[in-house]
Structure formats: structure tokens, C-alpha cells
Amino acid sequence: MANLNTRARQENTYEAIVVGSGISGGWAAKELTEKGLKTLVLERGPMVRHITDYPTAAAAPWETKYPRGKLPDATMKAHYPVQVRTGYALTEYTQHFFVKDDEHPYTEEKRFDWIRGYHVGGRSLLWARQTYRHSDLDFEANAREGIGVDWPIRYADIAPWYDYVERFIGVSGQKEGLPHLPDGVFQPPMEMNCVEKDLKARSEARFPDRRITIGRAAHLTAPTEEQMALGRGKCQHRNLCSRGCPFGAYFSSNSATLVAAERTGNLKIRTGSIVTSVIFNEKTNKADGVRVLDEATGKEIEFYADVIFLNASALNSAWIMMNSVSKRFPNGFGNDSDQLGRNIMDHHLGVGAAAEAPGYEEMYYSGRRPNGIYIPRFRNLGDAASKRSDYVRGFGYQGGAGRPNWDRPEPGFGADRKAALSQPGPWLVRLGGFGEILPYADNRVTLNHKVKDAHGLPTLTFNVSIRDNENAMRRDMKSAAAEMLEASGFRNVRELDGDYGPGLGIHEMGTARMGRDPKTSVLGAFNQVHACTNVYVTDGAAMTSSSCVNPSLTYMALTARAVDHAVSARKRGEL
Amino acid sequence: MRPETPSKINRRQALAGATLTFGALWGSLSAPGAAAAQGVLAWTPKALTSDQARVLDVVAELIVPATDTPGAREAGVPAFVDRAIATFCAPADAGALKAGLSRIDADARAAHGAGFTTLTTARQMALLAVYEAETRAPSAPAAVGRGDTETGLSNRTAAAPKGPPFFALLKELVTVGYFTSQLGATRAVRYDPVPGDYRGCVPLKQIGRAWAT
Numbered sequence: 001m002a003n004l005n006t007r008a009r010q011e012n013t014y015e016a017i018v019v020g021s022g023i024s025g026g027w028a029a030k031e032l033t034e035k036g037l038k039t040l041v042l043e044r045g046p047m048v049r050h051i052t053d054y055p056t057a058a059a060a061p062w063e064t065k066y067p068r069g070k071l072p073d074a075t076m077k078a079h080y081p082v083q084v085r086t087g088y089a090l091t092e093y094t095q096h097f098f099v100k101d102d103e104h105p106y107t108e109e110k111r112f113d114w115i116r117g118y119h120v121g122g123r124s125l126l127w128a129r130q131t132y133r134h135s136d137l138d139f140e141a142n143a144r145e146g147i148g149v150d151w152p153i154r155y156a157d158i159a160p161w162y163d164y165v166e167r168f169i170g171v172s173g174q175k176e177g178l179p180h181l182p183d184g185v186f187q188p189p190m191e192m193n194c195v196e197k198d199l200k201a202r203s204e205a206r207f208p209d210r211r212i213t214i215g216r217a218a219h220l221t222a223p224t225e226e227q228m229a230l231g232r233g234k235c236q237h238r239n240l241c242s243r244g245c246p247f248g249a250y251f252s253s254n255s256a257t258l259v260a261a262e263r264t265g266n267l268k269i270r271t272g273s274i275v276t277s278v279i280f281n282e283k284t285n286k287a288d289g290v291r292v293l294d295e296a297t298g299k300e301i302e303f304y305a306d307v308i309f310l311n312a313s314a315l316n317s318a319w320i321m322m323n324s325v326s327k328r329f330p331n332g333f334g335n336d337s338d339q340l341g342r343n344i345m346d347h348h349l350g351v352g353a354a355a356e357a358p359g360y361e362e363m364y365y366s367g368r369r370p371n372g373i374y375i376p377r378f379r380n381l382g383d384a385a386s387k388r389s390d391y392v393r394g395f396g397y398q399g400g401a402g403r404p405n406w407d408r409p410e411p412g413f414g415a416d417r418k419a420a421l422s423q424p425g426p427w428l429v430r431l432g433g434f435g436e437i438l439p440y441a442d443n444r445v446t447l448n449h450k451v452k453d454a455h456g457l458p459t460l461t462f463n464v465s466i467r468d469n470e471n472a473m474r475r476d477m478k479s480a481a482a483e484m485l486e487a488s489g490f491r492n493v494r495e496l497d498g499d500y501g502p503g504l505g506i507h508e509m510g511t512a513r514m515g516r517d518p519k520t521s522v523l524g525a526f527n528q529v530h531a532c533t534n535v536y537v538t539d540g541a542a543m544t545s546s547s548c549v550n551p552s553l554t555y556m557a558l559t560a561r562a563v564d565h566a567v568s569a570r571k572r573g574e575l
Numbered sequence: 576m577r578p579e580t581p582s583k584i585n586r587r588q589a590l591a592g593a594t595l596t597f598g599a600l601w602g603s604l605s606a607p608g609a610a611a612a613q614g615v616l617a618w619t620p621k622a623l624t625s626d627q628a629r630v631l632d633v634v635a636e637l638i639v640p641a642t643d644t645p646g647a648r649e650a651g652v653p654a655f656v657d658r659a660i661a662t663f664c665a666p667a668d669a670g671a672l673k674a675g676l677s678r679i680d681a682d683a684r685a686a687h688g689a690g691f692t693t694l695t696t697a698r699q700m701a702l703l704a705v706y707e708a709e710t711r712a713p714s715a716p717a718a719v720g721r722g723d724t725e726t727g728l729s730n731r732t733a734a735a736p737k738g739p740p741f742f743a744l745l746k747e748l749v750t751v752g753y754f755t756s757q758l759g760a761t762r763a764v765r766y767d768p769v770p771g772d773y774r775g776c777v778p779l780k781q782i783g784r785a786w787a788t
Binding site (some may be wrong): 061361419 | 665710785
């Protein structure tokens with residue numbers, strides 16, 4: 001019997017375990033395996049193989065079950081009452097990449113839009129692919145303003161890792177030389193269309209501090225040999241990205257990091273594996289491994305490793321840690337600071353401005369650019385001119401111009417209407433803000449033992465809201481956008497004031513923040529759990545502040561940096 | 576998957592080689608020509624009665640007639656609408672659409688003493704003009720086109736108001752069905768499944784029509 005147990009333990013022992021296979025988990029898997037560690041990736045959902053498991057990727061408009069590929073209201077209500085809140089992402093074409101809310105309940109003390117995909121690749125298949133660096137304006141902000149805690153790193157610590165990640169994933173973009181939106185390793189930028197070019201020229205003439213650039217997007221426009229060797233190719237401008245890209249043109253775990261990891265021969269992916277807790281060893285003060293609920297059998301299995309990376313997403317990594325109770329950690333694994341599950345951040349959005357752009361009727365474009373324009377933050381940059389008295393931090397705009405096709409209101413019926421709809425509609429321009437949310441300790445999730453999921457596991461209760469600072473910023477996000485469109489001479493400029501609930505930015509962050517002091521933070525400068533240094537958390541949970549830029553690039557860079565640290569520390573016998 | 580359009584052959588035979596253009600449609604207003612009912616429906620309704628289906632077969636073609644490009648019937652739109660009513664529409668909308676199709680026939684009989692499908696095109700169009708007027712409510716949704724990116728605000732606008740009159744629902748389904756059909760998407764507008772490059776400033780003349788997607 002003892003032999004059997006020893007053998008079972010050996011079979012379930014790896015050098016590294018990665019929990020989750022999304023955008024950061026894929027990076028942990030790639031880096032750990034490339035550095036020679038036998039690595040087990042535990043994924044709670046099913047396998048999604050690159051290309052072969054993108055069933056809708058090549059579906060033509062007429063190969064649809066429902067009009068426009070929209071799902072019936074009854075299906076939405078029954079299975080996707082939360083996922084539908086994005087308003088656009090969940091369709092017949094992408095349905096298999098979203099969780100069914102009825103199978104994954106949570107409790108909203110206040111509204112929280114928790115948009116999820118449980119499968120290999122996670123939301124790296126669904127992300128909007130906008131890719132921006134944080135700067136020292138972000139890393140120094142908390143310390144400067146006395147908000148939350150100080151980041152334990154500065155731009156110089158992460159800059160080489162941004163380079164490293166961008167070189168691998170491929171980012172198309174334009175260098176702008178802005179200190180607060182550092183340039184990166186870019187492939188050729190995508191083109192602006194006529195109206196966007198004129199918006200840039202006219203708005204910048206009036207507001208020189210509001211730079212307008214093409215979005216920096218994780219799409220290959222000039223693939224490197226390394227990327228092509230992984231089977232990835234150039235962006236074909238189909239803009240069907242969220243179905244999975246058969247050209248491997250946008251970065252996902254499935255198209256890139258997991259492929260690279262698999263090629264090392266050191267990777268094992270185990271699907272249907274719900275990690276329920278970290279196994280803490282009181283004697284060694286290290287984690288021995290993790291407990292898994294095997295979805296197929298309902299049985300508990302333990303896996304062991306020297307190094308553990310939690311990459312289950314900000315909220316699920318926090319859930320695992322909160323659910324990992326031991327004598328040493330009665331309030332959740334690594335939670336000496338009581339910061340676990342707190343300081344939840346997102347990016348607030350939904351406000352901006354829109355206008356019509358007459359005078360360009362003879363111009364159009366070809367191809368469907370999976371990207372828009374970007375206007376980097378121009379408020380509170382540290383100088384007097386950009387200083388706001390009504391709020392701290394700032395926002396960026398994403399937007400663009402385009403002409404609607406037949407899918408627009410057109411009165412009447414008959415041949416005239418058909419002819420009108422066969423031509424493009426009027427040029428429309430939109431700018432939508434993405435604003436920074438401050439870390440508030442009482443914006444938190446807690447473990448709910450009364451509401452259980454289908455496996456009998458506790459669930460999360462959310463209590464998250466935006467406050468005065470964000471609301472003041474939102475007013476500025478509207479009026480500043482409108483004045484740029486006015487300055488560009490566009491017509492019918494109107495402010496947009498859309499619906500926003502925390503989570504809708506799909507940028508959840510902050511539940512196990514990095515910091516300098518174990519008393520006030522969960523993770524240290526290399527994403528190690530302060531109190532258990534062979535466990536690293538490198539997804540959105542680690543974020544100490546949110547910046548206003550899309551966060552995935554920073555998760556990836558933090559992950560690569562943390563793996564480098566972990567492998568060195570392990571060699572030195574420190575883990 | 577949308578079934579292949581079995582009406583294709585019938586439609587071509589019915590046209591008997593005539594090129595039905597924009598002008599030809601208007602020239603045919605006095606006779607049951609362009610949108611006239613087929614003797615036998617070329618598709619089997621799932622949600623509609625055969626009377627409603629016959630009316631739909633004609634109304635769809637009146638909403639998107641054959642011109643220099645195929646019309647709704649040849650593109651299989653009536654069957655698409657029927658299937659949407661059967662599998663997609665909310666119950667209230669499905670009820671409104673079915674009742675609306677029945678009402679068209681009842682109105683035709685009340686006004687002209689004959690079923691809608693047997694009226695002249697001019698009379699059919701005049702009846703539809705009445706329903707069209709009902710859709711012109713002052714609260715009609717503002718023109719918000721689709722964004723051409725998947726990012727940001729453009730796709731996060733609020734839904735249209737609830738409960739539009741049946742003709743608005745019907746026009747919507749016929750229009751979607753037509754421009755997402757193989758014939759509509761590839762002939763009436765331009766469909767390019769794999770554009771390759773993106774070019775931001777191209778004279779519309781070089782492209783000619785709106786993009787299908």
C-alpha cells in the first residue's frame with residue numbers, strides 16, 4: 001500500500017504547476033517548459049486546439065442558425081444573463097467560448113459583470129488584443145498620491161520583459177515617443193482611414209497634447225521567423241477574431257504560448273481539472289502542490305510540484321487562495337495582510353462621444369481592420385497644464401470611424417431602399433473612454449459557503465462599485481471627446497453615456513496585490529506570495545493599481561519575469 | 576445552416592429569361608408580375624400557416640425585389656423569415672409577425688375583395704405603404720451603425736425600443752435574411768471572406784458597393 005501511494009505521488013509530481021491556461025497561464029507554461037521544467041497545466045474547462053477547435057472560424061454569413069448569428073432572447077435569459085451584458089461578444093459564433101451563468105453562479109450584492117470563458121486558452125481567445133505598456137506615471141501613482149500601496153517595481157524593472165513579450169506575441173503599432181505610453185517592439189502599424197486621418201490632423205491642431213495614434217494590437221502584420229515557425233501568419237483583416245483565428249494572426253495561448261510549450265516536450269495539460277486549493281506544508285512553510293476536483297469523476301486528486309503559478313484570473317486565483325484554509329492561514333492562503341479579495345479594479349467605460357462626418361461620401365476602405373484608433377491619456381500627467389482639480393489619474397480613448405453597411409435603419413421598402421442599402425451609409429466617428437479605477441479596500445469579493453456551484457464548491461459574493469473619482473472622470477471623458485469631434489468639424493456631435501457595471505471592462509484586477517510590505521500586500525516584487533515563496537500569482541490579481549491601459553501585456557510581462565525569478569531561485573535551492 | 580434555396584430554379588424559369596431591372600419593376604406595377612405568388616410554395620413553412628407563408632412569399636419580394644441583382648424570394652428569404660419565427664423570435668414578436676401576415680390578407684380582402692397575393696403589384700405596394708406609415712413612430716431608434724472594430728464603445732450601445740409594429744419586424748428580418756444570404760451578400764453587396772490587407776482610404780468607385788460584412 002505504501003508503495004502504491006509513493007508511486008501515485010510520483011506520478012502526480014511535476015517540477016512546476018500552472019493553474020489556468022489563459023493569457024498569463026500560457027506564458028507561465030511557455031517560460032517554465034522552455035527553461036526545462038516538467039510542467040503541468042491544470043485547466044478547469046475543456047481542450048480547445050488551435051484551428052481544429054474553432055468551429056465557426058470560417059462560417060459565412062449564410063451559414064448561420066439565427067439572424068445575424070444572435071442568440072434567441074430565451075437562450076440568453078436561461079444561460080447567459082451575465083455574459084449578455086457585454087452586448088456584443090456573445091453570439092452563435094462565440095457561444096462555446098463563454099461560460100453558462102446558470103452553471104457558474106455568483107452573488108451580486110452590487111452589480112458585477114463577470115465575463116468568463118472556461119476552456120484551454122481562456123479569454124486569450126476573446127480578448128480585444130489592445131496592447132499597451134504601463135509607465136512610471138502608473139507605477140509611481142499610488143505612492144505619489146497616498147492611495148493604496150506602492151508598487152514594488154518601477155518601469156525599468158519590467159521594460160525588458162515588455163520587450164521580450166512583445167517580440168514573441170507580435171504587436172502592430174506606431175511609435176509616438178510619449179513618456180507615459182512607452183513605445184514597444186512593434187510590427188508595422190495598421191492604417192487609419194480617411195476620416196480618422198482628418199480627425200487626427202484637425203483635433204491635434206486644436207489639442208496638441210491629445211495624440212491620436214492607431215491602436216497597438218497583438219496582430220501580426222510582419223510575422224517574424226519565430227512566429228512563422230509556430231504556425232502563425234499575417235493578419236488577414238477578417239475581423240472575426242473572437243471565433244478563433246485560423247491564421248494564428250492574433251496572439252492567444254492556443255496559437256502561440258501553448259504551442260511553444262508543447263514543442264519543448266515538457267508540457268502536460270490536464271483539462272477538466274478544477275483547482276480547489278493550495279496544499280500548504282506547515283513544516284516546510286512551502287506549498288506542496290494543489291488539490292484538484294476532477295470534473296469527470298468528481299474525485300479529489302492532488303498534484304505536487306516545487307513551483308506553483310496561479311494564473312486562474314484575478315477572481316478565480318483569489319477564490320482558490322480564499323478556499324485554501326490551513327492552520328497557518330485561517331483566513332485564506334497567503335492572506336496575512338487581509339488584502340486577499342480586496343482592491344478589485346477594472347476599467348470603467350461606456351462614455352464618450354459620437355458624430356457624423358459628412359464630406360467623405362466618395363471614400364471607403366477595404367478589409368475589416370480588427371483594431372481602432374487610440375488616444376493616450378492626456379490628463380494629470382504631472383504638469384500644471386494637464387492637472388485636473390476634480391479627479392486623479394486619467395483615461396484613454398479607443399474608437400474609430402467607419403461606414404455602416406446594410407445593417408442600418410433605412411425607411412421604406414422596395415427597389416429604392418434595396419439600392420440605398422447596397423451602398424455604404426454615412427461616415428460615423430466614435431470615441432469611447434477607458435478610465436482608471438482606484439483601488440478601494442472595500443471593493444471586494446468574499447467566499448460564499450451558502451451558495452454552492454454545481455460541484456458543491458463555495459462561490460463568490462461581489463461588492464464592488466465605482467466612486468466619486470471615477471464619476472468625475474466620466475463627465476470629463478464625455479465632454480473632452482465631444483470637444484475633439486467638434487474641433488474636427490464633424491456634425492451632430494453627441495455625448496454618449498452608456499451603461500457600465502464594474503467588470504464590464506473585462507479587466508478584473510487587484511485581488512492579491514503586489515507590494516513592498518507583507519502587512520499590506522499579498523505578493524512581493526516578483527509576484528511571490530509573501531508568506532509562501534514557492535507560489536507565484538501573475539494574473540490580474542497581482543495589480544497594485546490599474547492604469548487606464550489594457551492590462552494583458554503587463555500580466556504577460558510580469559509572468560515571464562516571475563518565471564525567470566522562480567527558475568533561478570529553484571536552482572539556488574531557495575524554493 | 577440555411578437550406579439551399581430550392582426556389583432558385585423556379586424563380587429563373589418564372590422570369591423566363593427576362594432581365595428584371597429597377598425600371599422593369601416599376602413598369603410592371605399594373606400587373607401581378609414581379610412579386611407575384613408562385614402557384615406552389617417552393618419551401619415548407621415551419622411556423623406559418625400556408626396562407627401566411629404565401630403572403631410572406633410575396634411581401635418579402637416586395638420589400639427586397641429582384642432588380643439587377645436577385646430578390647428576396649430567389650435568395651430564400653421567405654423560408655429564412657419563417658425559420659426565424661419558429662426558432663429565434665421572442666414569442667411576442669413571433670405572434671405579431673404571424674398576426675401581421677394574416678392582417679395583410681384580411682385587409683386586402685376588405686379593401687379589394689381578393690387575397691393579397693392576387694392583387695396587382697400597385698395595390699400590394701399601396702397596402703404595404705400603410706404598414707410602413709405605422710412604423711414611422713417618432714421614437715424610432717437613432718441611426719447607430721455597426722462599429723468596424725470589436726473594441727470599445729461602438730458595440731456597446733443600448734438596444735432598440737421594444738414592440739415595434741409588425742412591419743418593422745418583418746422588414747428587419749427580410750433585410751437581414753437577404754443581405755446575409757449567399758445571393759444577397761455576394762451579388763447585392765460585396766462579400767470578401769479573406770480581405771488580406773486593410774486599405775484605409777479607397778475611392779468608393781473602386782469598390783462599387785457596400786461590404787457585406
